[in-house]
Amino acid sequence: MGKRAAIIGTGQTYCKSIRRDVNGQELINEAVTRALQDAELTIDDIDGVVIGNMDHFEGINYVDCWSIDGSGGYMKPTMKLCTGGTTGTTLGIGGYHMVASGMFDKLLVIGWEKNSESDTTGAIVTATDPILDRGVMAGALAGLAIEASEYAAAYGATSKDAARVSVRDRKHACNNPYAHLRKEVTIEEVLSSPVISDPLRLLDMCPRTDGACAVIYANEDVAEKLCPQPAWVVGTSNRHCYSRFADIKGQTGMLSLTTAAKELWAKTGVKEPLKEIDVMEMYQPYSWGGLIWFEDMGFCKKGEGPKYIWDGVTDMGGECPVNPSGGVISTNPIGATGLIRCAEIAGQIMGKAGDRQVPDVELALATGFGGCFWSDMILYSKNKPA
Amino acid sequence: MDRVAIVGIGQTKIEASKERQNYPEMVYEAVKLALEDAGVGMDEVDNVVTTSNDFWDGRTISCMPVGGVSGAFDKNISGVEGDGTFGAFYATCRTLSGSYGSTLVTAHGKGSESRSIAPMITNAAFDPVLARSLGLDMTTACALQARKYMQRYGITEEECAQVSVKNHGNALDNPNAQSPMKITVEDVMKSEKIAEPLKALDVSPISDGACCLILANEERAKKFRTKPVWLKGVSFCADAFQLGDRDLSECKPLEQAAAKAYRMAGITDPRKEIDVAEICDAFTYQELMWTEGLGFCKKGEGGKLVTSGATAKDGDIPVNPSGGLLSGHVAIAAGMYRMIEAVRQIRGEAGGMQVKEGVKTALAHGVNGLCGQSHCVWILGSE
Numbered sequence: 001m002g003k004r005a006a007i008i009g010t011g012q013t014y015c016k017s018i019r020r021d022v023n024g025q026e027l028i029n030e031a032v033t034r035a036l037q038d039a040e041l042t043i044d045d046i047d048g049v050v051i052g053n054m055d056h057f058e059g060i061n062y063v064d065c066w067s068i069d070g071s072g073g074y075m076k077p078t079m080k081l082c083t084g085g086t087t088g089t090t091l092g093i094g095g096y097h098m099v100a101s102g103m104f105d106k107l108l109v110i111g112w113e114k115n116s117e118s119d120t121t122g123a124i125v126t127a128t129d130p131i132l133d134r135g136v137m138a139g140a141l142a143g144l145a146i147e148a149s150e151y152a153a154a155y156g157a158t159s160k161d162a163a164r165v166s167v168r169d170r171k172h173a174c175n176n177p178y179a180h181l182r183k184e185v186t187i188e189e190v191l192s193s194p195v196i197s198d199p200l201r202l203l204d205m206c207p208r209t210d211g212a213c214a215v216i217y218a219n220e221d222v223a224e225k226l227c228p229q230p231a232w233v234v235g236t237s238n239r240h241c242y243s244r245f246a247d248i249k250g251q252t253g254m255l256s257l258t259t260a261a262k263e264l265w266a267k268t269g270v271k272e273p274l275k276e277i278d279v280m281e282m283y284q285p286y287s288w289g290g291l292i293w294f295e296d297m298g299f300c301k302k303g304e305g306p307k308y309i310w311d312g313v314t315d316m317g318g319e320c321p322v323n324p325s326g327g328v329i330s331t332n333p334i335g336a337t338g339l340i341r342c343a344e345i346a347g348q349i350m351g352k353a354g355d356r357q358v359p360d361v362e363l364a365l366a367t368g369f370g371g372c373f374w375s376d377m378i379l380y381s382k383n384k385p386a
Numbered sequence: 387m388d389r390v391a392i393v394g395i396g397q398t399k400i401e402a403s404k405e406r407q408n409y410p411e412m413v414y415e416a417v418k419l420a421l422e423d424a425g426v427g428m429d430e431v432d433n434v435v436t437t438s439n440d441f442w443d444g445r446t447i448s449c450m451p452v453g454g455v456s457g458a459f460d461k462n463i464s465g466v467e468g469d470g471t472f473g474a475f476y477a478t479c480r481t482l483s484g485s486y487g488s489t490l491v492t493a494h495g496k497g498s499e500s501r502s503i504a505p506m507i508t509n510a511a512f513d514p515v516l517a518r519s520l521g522l523d524m525t526t527a528c529a530l531q532a533r534k535y536m537q538r539y540g541i542t543e544e545e546c547a548q549v550s551v552k553n554h555g556n557a558l559d560n561p562n563a564q565s566p567m568k569i570t571v572e573d574v575m576k577s578e579k580i581a582e583p584l585k586a587l588d589v590s591p592i593s594d595g596a597c598c599l600i601l602a603n604e605e606r607a608k609k610f611r612t613k614p615v616w617l618k619g620v621s622f623c624a625d626a627f628q629l630g631d632r633d634l635s636e637c638k639p640l641e642q643a644a645a646k647a648y649r650m651a652g653i654t655d656p657r658k659e660i661d662v663a664e665i666c667d668a669f670t671y672q673e674l675m676w677t678e679g680l681g682f683c684k685k686g687e688g689g690k691l692v693t694s695g696a697t698a699k700d701g702d703i704p705v706n707p708s709g710g711l712l713s714g715h716v717a718i719a720a721g722m723y724r725m726i727e728a729v730r731q732i733r734g735e736a737g738g739m740q741v742k743e744g745v746k747t748a749l750a751h752g753v754n755g756l757c758g759q760s761h762c763v764w765i766l767g768s769e
Contacts, residue, residue, distance in 0.1 A: 001388065002484030054447070055440035055467070061510040064468060065755030068627045075639060078624040078760060079472045082440070083448035090464050095477065102387045103475075127447040205515060236485070240463045243410070243454035266558075361468035371450050379388040 002100040003219040004385055005294020006230030009039025010343035015180040015211035015331050024058055025070030027212045028112050031336075035214035036106070038352075039226060045103040046216070047072035050094055050110050051080050052087040053335030056123035068175075071110055083240065084127060085140075085370020087111060088213070089283065090365060092378050093236045094365055095217040100233075104223050111339035120208045123353065126239055127371070129244050137245040140285070141205075143373060145197040148288040150250040154303075155290055159199050161306035163190035164374070165290030166203055168315055173326020175316075175355040178312035178340075180331040182210045185317070190287070204287040204329075211333030213340045220384070231346035231380045237264035240374040248373055251300050253296040257367075257375035261297040264377045270363075273380040274313070276300045277356040279348050281341035283369040283376075285328045293369075294322070297377075316358070324348070324356040337378065341366035345380050390481050390615030391607040392766065393488075394424025394600030395726045399686050399716030400564040402437030403415035403498035404594040409443060409560055411541045412596035413494045416454035418488065419545025420598035427610035430690040431600065432486035434458040437473030437493035441507045456492050456598075469493075469666075470597065471752025471762035472714070475620060475745065477601050487606035491599050491717035497592035511756055513628065522629075524668075524756060525589060529581035531634040531757040532671040538635040543583055547574035549670040550587045550712055552698055556708025562692040564593050564714035574670075579609055588670040597722045615729045615766050619651030622762035629757065639760040640679035640751075648681075653747070654693070656681045657703050660765075662674060662731045662741045664724035665751040666748030672698075673674050673756065676751065677705060680763070704741040707731070721752020725764060 011034025013019070013027055028051075036042060049071050051064050058299040060066050064073070064080035071078065083090040088111040096108035114149065124350040125138040137143060151157055167187055173179035193203040239256035242248050249255065261273075270276050277299075284290050291305035299320065300308050310316065314322035324331075325344045328337055344365055348361045361382065368376030396419030398404075398412050407415070413436075421427060432461035434456045438448035441612035444528050445451065449465030456463075462623040464480070472491030477491035500507060508524035510769055535541060551571055557563035569587065577586040600610070609613040623646075626632050644656070653659045663680065667673035674688030682703050683691040691697055697705035706712075709729040728748035730736040 002482060056446045059510060060514065061439070061441045061507060062759075063467070065624060065759045066511065066513070066627055073624050074626055075623060075642060077622045077643075079475070079622065079754075081465060081476070082447075082467045083449055094479075097483040097485060098476070098479045100484060101479035103479055103482070123446050124506055126445050126452060129451065148768040219592060237461075238462050238464075239460065240453045241459050242448075245453050263462075280429045371447050 003221065004232060005096050005217055005219045006124055006223045006232040006258045007215050007342065007346040008218045008223055008227035008230050009035045009066055011214045012178040012340060012343060013036030015178060015209045015210045015333060016167050017207060017209060019210035022116045023069060027210065028070035028110055029112055031212035031214040032108065032110060035216055039216045041216065043072040045106055046072065047078065047106050048077035048207045050091060050098065052091045052253045053113050054082060054084060054087060056118060057120060057334060058114050058117045062310055071339050083371060085334060086338055086368040086374050086376050087335045088340065089366065089368025089376035090379060091094050091339050092342035093376060095215065096233045096236060099217045099219040106176055106216060107217045109217060109339065110214045111210065111336035113335040114210045114331040115208040115334065116210050133152045133245045141197040141200065143160040144243055144286050145200050147250060147292065149197055151288065157306050158186060159191060159292060160285040161309065162204055164309050164317065166190045169323050169327040169329040172316060172324050172356065173330035176325045179326040180207055200286060206285040206328045206332040209331055209333040211331065211336055213336040213343050215343050215346065216341060229350045229382065231349040234379040234381045234385050235264055235268040236378045237267065238376040240371055242372040253302065254293060254373055254375065256373055257293055257296040260261055260375045260377050264379060265298065268379050274320055275295060277320055277363050277365050278325060278361045279345045280365040281325060281339055282322055282367045283328055283338055284308040285332065285369060287329065303321040321358050324353065324358055338368035342378060349382050351382055389604045390478050390601055390617045390730050392599055393602045393610035393612050393614050394404060394420040396420030396423060397597040397723060397726050397728050398564055398595050399562045400593045401594040402564055402591065402593060402707045403749065408468045410451040410493050411454045411586055412496065412594065413452045413492050413628060416483040416596040417456050417492060420600050420727065423612060424600045428457040430609060431457060431490045432488045433462040433480060435464050435473055435477040435480065435489060437470050437718060439467055441510060442495055442717050444500055452494065456490060466763050468754045470719045471760065472682055472754065473760060474551060474599055474722060475622065475723060478617060478620065481603050483599050488600060490597065493722040494596035495716040495718045496594045497717055498594050501592045502603050502629040520524065525584065526581045527756050528669050529584045532583055532669060535635040535671055535675055541689040544571055546588055546670040546674065547571040548692045549667060549673045550574045552692065553604045553706050553710045553712040554575060556699055556707050557713030559624055560564050560708045563709045564733050565591055566709060566713060567695040572707055584669060589659035589713040590668045593714045593717035596765040597719050597726055599722065599725065604618065612616060613733060618764035618767040619647035621646035624760035637675055637679035637758055639715060640676060640758065641763045643763045647763040647765050652766065660703065660747050661745040662707060663749040664708060664727045665730065666708055666720055666753045667706055667712050673705060682697060699741055707739040707741050721762060723752065724750040724752065728766050732766060
């Protein structure tokens with residue numbers, strides 16, 4: 001059997017659309033330094049480094065090797081994970097498995113992106129199959145616009161319902177000093193912002209951000225000695241079902257997330273997610289995901305997402321606050337975005353979330369989205385798993 | 387710690403250009419072969435790891451096209467970027483973590499689709515401000531390393547050429563090799579200059595291929611028909627990034643990774659205890675350097691080692707009986723190909739490449755980055 005494992009320290013950079021004051025290695029180092037400070041460790045205490053980003057967003061090949069000066073991986077085991085948008089949660093899941101395996105006691109896990117150094121859409125276009133998909137589904141917007149349209153058609157949800165999600169996340173971001181966009185918006189402002197891919201409007205969407213995040217994972221042999229309140233991993237689950245956008249079956253929800261959630265709840269014994277989970281950081285790059293995917297994970301029935309959102313169930317102070325950090329709509333350094341979800345959840349469990357702290361967090365969820373409608377989930381707990 | 391075994395292997399033939407397959411199709415072939423080898427269907431595979439590189443594949447999210455063909459539609463899956471030995475390491479961690487009893491891991495490279503821009507792909511690994519504009523790429527940087535190493539230890543071009551003669555000759559017995567050749571030291575010396583002191587026959591080709599491993603923990607290993615090949619030790623380590631920050635004539639990260647892997651495997655005298663090694667000879671001089679780093683001989687004696695015949699197929703420490711990367715270099719998959727050849731030696735299934743009966747301990751090695759910046763060392767065993 002493997003070992004139990006937890007996050008014992010986190011660090012995030014300040015985020016902007018262009019961090020002109022640092023290069024990539026320096027940006028990485030900013031997050032690493034904060035994580036080490038948070039865990040009260042030095043780089044000498046670290047057994048290995050795992051890093052992730054998307055190659056073409058900076059145009060740097062072999063990033064695990066290039067980043068050594070910033071990551072602190074010199075003369076340490078250093079490797080790279082990457083799965084597109086899910087990279088950050090892939091890292092969160094990877095860090096867990098690597099320390100749970102017993103191969104490492106303390107592992108530094110880094111996600112980063114300096115999106116300002118490339119043309120994000122230009123880079124992401126090449127993710128699609130050159131023959132079957134690229135002509136129609138290229139870029140990050142097309143698939144999401146189709147999902148939103150299908151969902152609206154099936155359940156009668158409106159752009160106004162989606163706008164309410166954007167209003168929530170953008171309000172939450174004002175409590176987060178690390179958030180990129182910290183400005184409240186109104187429903188009317190969302191609905192009157194420019195259409196960028198019908199029915200999606202500018203304020204429904206995430207930005208692209210320069211930023212980095214680092215977390216330190218430790219296994220049960222050392223976690224409690226090093227950290228007064230480790231954020232224990234209870235379980236992980238993911239699905240990257242599709243390889244081509246043209247294969248995706250919609251309308252009934254996102255298959256990857258529905259399936260991953262079913263597995264995670266079964267593995268961890270969660271029966272009523274809405275009641276049992278105290279806070280969620282959701283990789284939700286657009287407002288509609290806050291409706292559709294909330295349902296797909298079983299927090300409410302299909303089609304009922306809008307009602308829960310309007311009732312304030314997912315607001316700060318609600319039954320299950322979603323994205324106290326302001327979420328992906330407010331901050332999106334792509335390779336770091338999923339790991340920020342993990343870091344924010346760890347902060348909530350450790351009681352270090354500052355103005356965005358949700359009271360009495362025991363069980364909390366981080367999710368990831370990316371690739372070809374892929375989903376990752378990690379359930380963290382205040383309590384050491386049995 | 388639980389134990390992990392390799393219970394299934396699959397590799398496509400390494401070729402200069404697989405015109406009839408796109409890269410997911412190559413991976414599908416390797417996965418199918420590994421499942422056939424293990425005698426199971428996908429239902430015995432608990433989760434999947436793929437290994438790829440966006441630059442070599444010319445695709446952002448290069449893992450995307452290979453998830454489905456690796457059978458991961460309804461399974462947990464992850465993606466590693468780097469050499470296949472690193473992909474296999476993460477697959478091992480997932481198998482040891484208690485989350486999964488078995489893990490299928492793939493790696494692929496289709497160099498034929500990026501051959502014309504290969505220098506640009508490896509140029510993109512250099513610092514964009516300080517080094518890229520010098521025009522350095524993998525080959526020219528390694529030429530600098532070759533010169534530094536040769537100068538420091540008095541290694542000759544002829545000694546390097548011996549590696550080419552040995553490995554291309556070994557490939558004659560490997561039906562999956564791309565470039566088996568019966569050549570002489572003179573042929574190597576006369577071959578076209580690529581980047582001083584490297585000549586065409588000192589340099590590995592750019593190849594197409596895919597490979598796949600199935601790993602299982604001790605309990606699950608019993609369910610597969612193959613005789614398990616056990617992970618005895620593994621470690622990896624990275625050097626500094628800037629070439630100017632490194633002494634290129636040294637391979638400290640390899641020495642450290644090897645030391646840790648040997649300790650884990652209980653090996654104290656690698657030359658005696660290791661029966662066969664499959665290592666990343668992207669350039670002839672690298673096989674010499676890496677054999678030193680792995681402790682098969684003293685520093686600076688790699689040239690003497692190959693000249694003595696010790697690393698030949700019938701030597702006391704055979705290196706690359708498959709022909710190594712010089713006979714087929716699938717970028718990203720290269721190290722995993724080495725692991726598969728090591729498994730075949732331990733199983734006694736290496737055919738004409740078999741170094742002897744009863745191979746108990748084999749070493750496989752992979753490299754990430756420029757001039758051997760990061761190394762991964764695997765010790766596999768029959769028990």
